[in-house]
Amino acid sequence: MTKINIIYLLLLLMLASCSKDSVTSLEEEAGPDEVDKLVDNEWKDNPYKLNVVYFVPNDMVPVVDYETRIEEIVFDAQEFFAVNLEREGFGRTSFGLDIKSDGKLNLITVIGKQGKSAYPYSGGGGVIVNELNAYFNEHPDEKKSEHTLVLLPSTSGDPLNPGGVPFYGYGKYCFALDYEYQDVQYLGQDNNLGNLATKWIGGLVHELGHGLNAPHNKEWNSVQSTLGTALMGTGNGTYGKRPTFITAAHAAIFANSQTFSTDERSDWYSKVTTNITNLRGKVENNKIIISGNFTSDGMVAAINVWHDPYPAGAANQDYDAPSFTSLPIGQDSLYIECPLSDFYKLDGQYQLRIGFIHENGSRVTRAYEYEFVNNVPTIEVINTKDLLDRSAWSIIYADSEEDNGPASGMLDGDLSTFWHTEWKSKLPGHPHEFVLDMGTLTTVKGFAFENRSNLNGAIKDFEMFKSDDGENWTSLGRYSLAQMQNIQYVNLISVESFRYMKLVTNNSHGDFNYAHLAELNGYHN
Structure with missing residues (x-):
């Protein structure tokens, strides 16, 4: 028998000895914890799941092995959120994911309607959102919540210098990229691939935080040495490399986000005053x-x-x-x-x-x-003053109103609704004016003003007038408001009693032709 035949016979004997009964089981080889991780997910039963989309321009192909790598990244992020929310007293909770029967992540792959040039970093996010909204309208069963993480293959052409695609939060959408070496195995390594993993995986988790409702913030000075860097601060530069954490304020936001909930409700994100x-x-x-x-x-x-x-x-x-x-x-x-x-x-x-x-x-x-x-x-x-009851107040005249800026918005207690003079189809200049009817003769020491967050065009110099009949007017004096969001209290020259107040603008901050005001109130002490 030749030497080759002897080797072949030995191989056959080895294979024959590996009967079904003698093969080491997956449980024995990997251990029960690892097996459970493969086939189960702690938050798979959350009624709302983060939609994870891999969006591919129609002139590109997915990056190799993308499904396995992305799954590992989002599972790792799930655990990161759970550890942090538990530390802050919200229990071991995290965002839900759509898990298939085999324990794998249901990653939704969508082919774009256009080539990669249609989805650049600047402006590309809005184009993708429009396409995905249309996709979810056609496939409603695939949309599991209001929150969506979108990944695109890098278009830079260099896997060690990825980029070129949207990478930011966009309302309840958030965007990140994918490249060949984006893999959790490199997190924490002190080399180029490790630095790239922190930058882009850390960046992905940071943008995911935005997509789950969190703004930026910074860690407290007193915890920086122990907990490290806030994820929603500059944590995208430390994630996996140095201690990175979710602050208590952001843990409170996430705990009350849709995909973290274990209860179904029909009023998610409906307006609250x-x-x-x-x-x-x-x-x-x-x-x-x-x-x-x-x-x-x-x-x-x-x-x-x-x-x-x-x-x-x-x-x-x-x-x-x-x-x-x-x-x-x-x-x-x-x-x-x-x-x-x-x-x-x-x-x-x-x-x-x-x-x-x-x-x-x-x-x-x-x-x-x-x-x-x-x-x-x-x-x-x-510090605020005791404000007057406005339940009988109304704005009975405004010289100019934009469609989405009615003068009534000044009396509804909501800073997101406001009076805004016209600026879209026409742009009338100052003076602008409105007339307030307080419903009855009212004693007033002064008026309180609140601006919206965009302060360009906020009222600067103005004059107020009083009337008992809405026709005959007497000046209450000239005043100014600062370019700020604080409630600003403007005392009248003397305490007055009247029913109607007319405000006439002279100009606005930034010298814009338009004017706006979010809230108007009054006080008498």
Whole structure:
């Protein structure tokens, strides 16, 4: 017998000895924990699942082995969210995923209607959203929630320098890219592939945070040495490389996001009106303390505040804004302590934002400006007055209104609705005016004004008039408003009693022809 035949015979004997009974089972080889991970998923029964879409321009093909790599990335992110929300007291919860019967992720692959040039970084996201909305309309069973993660193959042509496609949050959509070496096995490695994994996988999880409702923020100064970098700060540069975490404020947002819910409800993200009825800020024991009362027609689950250092009117990015969270007290009160030791700078201008997070996932935010003087915050500027009852108030005349900017928006308690003069089809200039009817003779010490978040065109200089009959007018004086979101209180020259008030603008901030105002109220003490 030749040497080759002997080897062949030995191989046959080895194969024959590997009978079904003697082969090591998957459970024995991998262990029960690994097997369960393959065929089960803790959050597979969440009634709402994150839609994970692999979007391929019609002149491209998917990156090799994309389904396995993307699955591992989102499973890893699921675990990251669960660990962080459990630490912050929300239980071991994470976003749901659509899991197939074999335990694999149901990754929806969609071929675009156009080539890659139609989906660039700038502007491409909106094009993709339109196509995916049409796709989900045609395939409604595939849409499992309002939240969608979209990945596109990199179009840069260089797998070690990927890019060229949308990579950002876009409402409840979020975009990331894929390339050949995007694999969780490289996370934490001290080499080029490891650095790329942190940048692009960390970036994916960061943008996913946006798609699950979270804005930017910064970790507290006091926890940076232990917990590391906030995911929604610059965590896309540390994820998998150095400690990275989800802050308490963002854990509260995620815990009240649709895909984290274990309950079905029909009112996800439906509009909720929440108003602050009084607000107080003070500095005590080296802490900023925010307290007050609110009314809401929805159930408030948590209240967040951001302290964002930035010059008034500048672009607001939140990357340097420490955030704090608290449960409401009862159904109508708030109290949040913000230690100054958690700030990074105690000088300059700040914007304070108070965000009400509702059980149906919707959010209502109010913004105020304050500043540090000699390392002490002038937080008392946010303190509110007791405002008049507006239930009988109405706007009976406005010289100009845009279709989506009726003057009635000034009286509804919602900063997202506002009076805006025309600017689309025609652009009338100042003066602009409106007439308020308070319904009856009313004693007024002054009026309270609130701007919307976009301050371009906010009213600057104006004059107010009073009337008892709506026809004969007497001047109440000339006044000015600052370019800021705080409630601004304008005291009249003297306390007056009247029924009608007419406001006439002289100009606006930025010298725009248009004008706008989000909220109008009054006070008498």
